[in-house]
């Protein structure tokens with residue numbers, strides 16, 4: 001670890017506003033050209049050069065399909081809103097994936113004798129969350145999420161009791177759980193990667209409910225309406241309707257099917273299934289798109305034979321891309337300009353009130369990329385001393401008004417996550433809002449991702465690659481070795 005260095009605000013504007021495109025330096029333009037191939041003397045392969053004999057040139061996007069956790073979707077909405085049809089349509093569209101569906105109804109509690117009497121007299125509230133064995137539903141979801149086989153209860157609606165036998169559910173790529181209370185139960189909601197609410201008018205739902213219960217549950221119209229008035233509607237007003245605010249997607253579902261919504265949902269699920277497990281779990285994690293330029297740069301960084309100058313060159317290239325990705329998360333204001341042709345261009349204005357904070361020493365290697373993008377940005381520093389499993393903050397120098405700024409926290413390696421968490425806590429203690437912190441790293445090991453993303457769910461973590469893990473010496477594997485030594489020494 002290097003000696004602490006003073007914070008250097010740099011020339012020009014002090015609010016860290018990203019540079020406008022016309023101010024992008026020559027260096028930046030060359031860098032962009034390099035990333036499109038050909039101009040870079042470090043690349044080794046000139047434009048048009050043939051591959052070495054026996055080595056095949058491949059195209060496409062690298063895949064990360066390994067040790068996958070399923071993608072969990074919750075589908076909720078009032079009684080007879082069309083939840084099951086929405087689930088069926090999603091399953092049909094994802095026919096080439098392994099999709100399983102379970103219903104909240106399977107988890108009705110076994111009734112006590114006095115409750116059974118009420119149920120037989122149509123006087124038991126099956127629409128209340130207490131009617132559900134929430135612990136068992138949660139446990140099943142958690143086991144499915146871990147990729148384990150589960151036994152799902154079978155509920156007999158006529159007897160108001162569980163059957164002796166159960167249904168075995170095997171691990172799947174996608175698990176859909178549907179039910180009126182799925183989004184109303186916080187502990188269930190927390191398990192879900194995608195929350196859908198099926199929105200259907202009350203009168204349409206009541207009409208469907210009467211038709212269904214009379215046709216398939218042996219009920220008469222009067223008793224269905226009575227149950228609706230006594231239990232179903234009050235539970236809807238209290239629990240189900242309000243739970244729609246937790247939904248990621250609200251699907252209007254009236255008399256005809258909403259094909260566009262199903263298309264959008266299934267495309268999103270397909271995108272998620274192509275992504276790494278961690279991205280599916282954490283909304284606050286972003287892994288930059290992996291193309292062969294990125295893989296090529298990483299191959300050079302990870303190669304222990306790489307010279308210091310090449311290591312610095314490619315680390316800087318990735319840092320620049322990381323900074324641009326981070327800046328892309330900042331808010332913006334609409335701005336209209338007039339182009340040289342006299343036409344209006346409706347665009348946006350970059351966010352103000354930004355600063356960088358580098359974790360000494362390796363994080364300082366990312367400062368140049370930030371300065372190239374953001375004119376005169378203030379950059380603070382934090383030094384964390386790692387010893388074994390614990391860390392101490394030994395130095396910090398931060399902008400005095402940091403509590404009013406967005407912070408790009410810079411550290412190329414996320415290992416256990418202990419250093420990052422310490423640094424983030426320093427920022428929070430200084431009054432920075434958690435949602436205004438963006439942590440940028442070149443590589444991230446899963447333990448560090450879990451730790452940071454779980455501890456600080458509003459901090460955005462942006463990385464260019466996810467590694468396999470950390471070894472007994474807390475080194476990221478496969479990793480890049482000691483980043484600071486390779487960059488500076």
Ligand SMILES: O=P(O)(O)OC[C@H]1O[C@H](OP(=O)(O)OP(=O)(O)O)[C@H](O)[C@@H]1O
Pocket residue numbers: 001002359360361362363386411412413414415416417418419420448474482483484485
């Ligand atoms: O997630 P963690 O397990 O806490 O590890 C990550 C830390 O390790 C590296 O720094 P290092 O201690 O090697 O210091 P240096 O930057 O001075 O080389 C890296 O730059 C992080 O700060």
Ligand SMILES: O=c1cc[nH]c(=O)[nH]1
Pocket residue numbers: 362413415474475476477479480481482483484
């Ligand atoms: O692998 C590692 C872990 C921590 N710090 C590094 O520079 N590399």
